[in-house]
Amino acid sequence: MIAFEHVGKRYGGRFExxxxxxxxVRRGEMVFLTGHSGAGKSSLLRLIMRLERPSxxxxxxxxxxxxxxxxxxxxxxxxQIGVVFQDHQLLYDRSIYHNVxxxxxxxxxxxxxxxxxxxxALDKVGLLHREQALPIELSGGEQQxxxxxxxxxxxxxxxxxxxxxxxxxxxxxxxxxxxxEDFHRIGTTVMVASHDLALIARLRHRTLRLHQxxxxxxxxxx
Amino acid sequence: MTRDATTARGxxxxxxxxxxxxxxxxxxxxxxALDSARRLLRHPLGSLLTMLAIAIALVLPAGLWLSLDGARxxxxxxxxxxxxxxxxxxxxxxxxxGRVEQALxxxxxxxxxxxxxxxxxxxxxQQVLGLDEALARLPANxxxxxxxxxxxxxxPAAVEVLAREIAEVPGVxxxxxxxxxxxxxxxxxELGHRVGLGLxxxxxxxxxxxxxxxxxxxxxxxxxxxxxxxxxxATHAFVRRPFLYSGAWYGLGxxxxxxGLLTLGSDWLAAPVxxxxxxxxASFRLPGLGLTGSAMxxxxxxxxxxxxxxxxxxxxxxxxxxx
Ligand SMILES: Nc1ncnc2c1ncn2[C@@H]1O[C@H](COP(=O)(O)OP(=O)(O)O)[C@@H](O)[C@H]1O
Ligand SMILES: [Mg+2]
Numbered sequence: 001m002i003a004f005e006h007v008g009k010r011y012g013g014r015f016e017x018x019x020x021x022x023x024x025v026r027r028g029e030m031v032f033l034t035g036h037s038g039a040g041k042s043s044l045l046r047l048i049m050r051l052e053r054p055s056x057x058x059x060x061x062x063x064x065x066x067x068x069x070x071x072x073x074x075x076x077x078x079x080q081i082g083v084v085f086q087d088h089q090l091l092y093d094r095s096i097y098h099n100v101x102x103x104x105x106x107x108x109x110x111x112x113x114x115x116x117x118x119x120x121a122l123d124k125v126g127l128l129h130r131e132q133a134l135p136i137e138l139s140g141g142e143q144q145x146x147x148x149x150x151x152x153x154x155x156x157x158x159x160x161x162x163x164x165x166x167x168x169x170x171x172x173x174x175x176x177x178x179x180x181e182d183f184h185r186i187g188t189t190v191m192v193a194s195h196d197l198a199l200i201a202r203l204r205h206r207t208l209r210l211h212q213x214x215x216x217x218x219x220x221x222x
Numbered sequence: 223m224t225r226d227a228t229t230a231r232g233x234x235x236x237x238x239x240x241x242x243x244x245x246x247x248x249x250x251x252x253x254x255a256l257d258s259a260r261r262l263l264r265h266p267l268g269s270l271l272t273m274l275a276i277a278i279a280l281v282l283p284a285g286l287w288l289s290l291d292g293a294r295x296x297x298x299x300x301x302x303x304x305x306x307x308x309x310x311x312x313x314x315x316x317x318x319x320g321r322v323e324q325a326l327x328x329x330x331x332x333x334x335x336x337x338x339x340x341x342x343x344x345x346x347x348q349q350v351l352g353l354d355e356a357l358a359r360l361p362a363n364x365x366x367x368x369x370x371x372x373x374x375x376x377x378p379a380a381v382e383v384l385a386r387e388i389a390e391v392p393g394v395x396x397x398x399x400x401x402x403x404x405x406x407x408x409x410x411x412e413l414g415h416r417v418g419l420g421l422x423x424x425x426x427x428x429x430x431x432x433x434x435x436x437x438x439x440x441x442x443x444x445x446x447x448x449x450x451x452x453x454x455x456a457t458h459a460f461v462r463r464p465f466l467y468s469g470a471w472y473g474l475g476x477x478x479x480x481x482g483l484l485t486l487g488s489d490w491l492a493a494p495v496x497x498x499x500x501x502x503x504a505s506f507r508l509p510g511l512g513l514t515g516s517a518m519x520x521x522x523x524x525x526x527x528x529x530x531x532x533x534x535x536x537x538x539x540x541x542x543x544x545x
Contacts, residue, residue, distance in 0.1 A: 051453075051543075075452075075455045075456060075457045075460075078454060079454070079455035083453060083454065089450045091446070093447075102450075102451065103455065105250070106451060106455055106456045106460055107246070107455075108242070108243055108245070108246020108247055108249065108250060109246065110242060110245070
């Protein structure tokens with residue numbers, strides 16, 4: 001699903017945020033990405049989303065070299081990836097329902113089909129009863145679940161999450177991770193960046209560890 | 223097994239038919255048109271001020287254009303009155319004057335003629351100048367008979383040629399034509415046209431700036447939203463759309479206000495303008511915008527608003543990169 005081939009990323013021409021990354025993620029696999037703050041986890045995810053472009057090497061997603069996408073194709077590429085952010089990135093002036101519906105609105109999905117899928121996604125994260133609420137009225141954990149519902153409403157083949165439990169207490173973090181495992185179970189390729197080592201260790205999935213921009217460990221689930 | 227099934231299902235969702243994509247596109251246009259109108263109405267005073275600024279920028283060139291339109295009508299009327307006067311020799315009596323008139327009427331390039339006999343000339347003279355007594359004391363009528371000639375071609379050069387030809391006709395003493403002020407009026411109208419065009423361009427730029435600035439602030443206010451939708455796969459066209467509609471609404475609102483101001487203004491000026499025209503012996507009314515004029519004004523203002531928004535959003539989209 002994802003192949004990094006000797007990928008390097010420099011910011012501002014000098015600073016090397018990522019160096020010589022070489023790994024593959026199979027379709028349907030669930031992978032954790034760990035490392036200290038500043039190790040390059042976010043940079044790696046941003047490369048996959050084509051928010052940044054590699055300074056060297058190639059990145060293949062579903063067999064396509066994403067560096068060769070024409071700018072006009074990039075939005076359509078991004079629609080195939082669900083992304084969850086640490087700070088949720090919800091729109092605070094519209095309801096939970098409309099936040100989750102946003103990717104479908106962008107694609108121009110028929111309203112009836114969109115409603116069906118939004119409700120299914122909200123149901124999956126246990127927030128169907130809050131669809132008319134505003135994000136402000138929800139707790140941090142609930143907001144993160146809205147972010148997850150928005151990421152999966154499109155049924156993406158690839159789900160990326162950048163520190164999705166960063167601000168949550170251990171119980172809520174475990175709940176969120178369980179959601180990602182559910183999507184993994186139905187065949188979605190999932191990649192989660194996190195530095196919650198205790199939680200990751202318990203979940204037993206393949207883990208990529210970055211240190212100062214280098215891949216220092218690639219441990220298969222025990 | 224399950225994996226393959228899921229990917230197949232996922233793939234199906236990305237394959238929208240052209241028909242459904244077209245309907246989705248239309249739906250988004252409709253939604254954004256309404257949404258941007260609602261946003262404008264949410265800040266009625268600010269929106270009104272922007273529209274007023276646009277209206278003021280539109281009123282001046284549109285008003286000038288209208289007056290020039292009026293001048294063109296006046297010009298046409300003056301063309302009608304582009305006449306030559308052939309003064310006959312004083313020795314010619316009324317009967318012979320009639321013969322000369324017929325000769326003139328038969329000349330090429332002459333549309334029509336009207337004879338003013340010496341006696342008629344005197345009567346008109348007395349009436350205009352109110353010199354009854356002084357003239358009454360004259361021993362004989364000193365005025366010659368004259369023939370007013372309407373040329374077929376009102377073009378000044380052609381009229382001049384015709385005047386030279388008529389001067390050769392036996393019995394004609396002198397030909398008068400007053401072309402100089404007609405020429406002057408034409409030049410003035412031409413000048414007005416150019417000034418009007420220059421003003422229209424300048425004030426059109428003004429509208430672009432007003433809308434552009436307003437939209438720039440709107441983009442700044444919705445920066446986070448733009449970043450988020452870009453992250454999840456919105457095209458530039460999608461991001462631009464609500465702002466383009468805002469711009470178009472501002473333009474349309476400004477155009478409507480300008481239309482109102484112009485209508486009020488021409489009503490207000492109507493009386494003095496026609497009085498002034500009457501004092502020159504012309505009948506001149508400020509023309510209204512009419513249906514085409516109104517449609518043009520609203521169309522141009524809407525287009526300018528849309529364009530101003532397009533420029534502002536495009537410039538800013540280049541700067542906004544999702545974090
Ligand atoms: N846009 C950027 N410009 C310059 N340096 C950056 C940029 N983004 C990240 N970096 C640097 O790259 C390194 C890796 O950052 P990041 O990928 O955010 O790490 P992590 O997510 O693991 O904390 C850090 O040293 C960070 O300062
Ligand atoms: Mg990070």
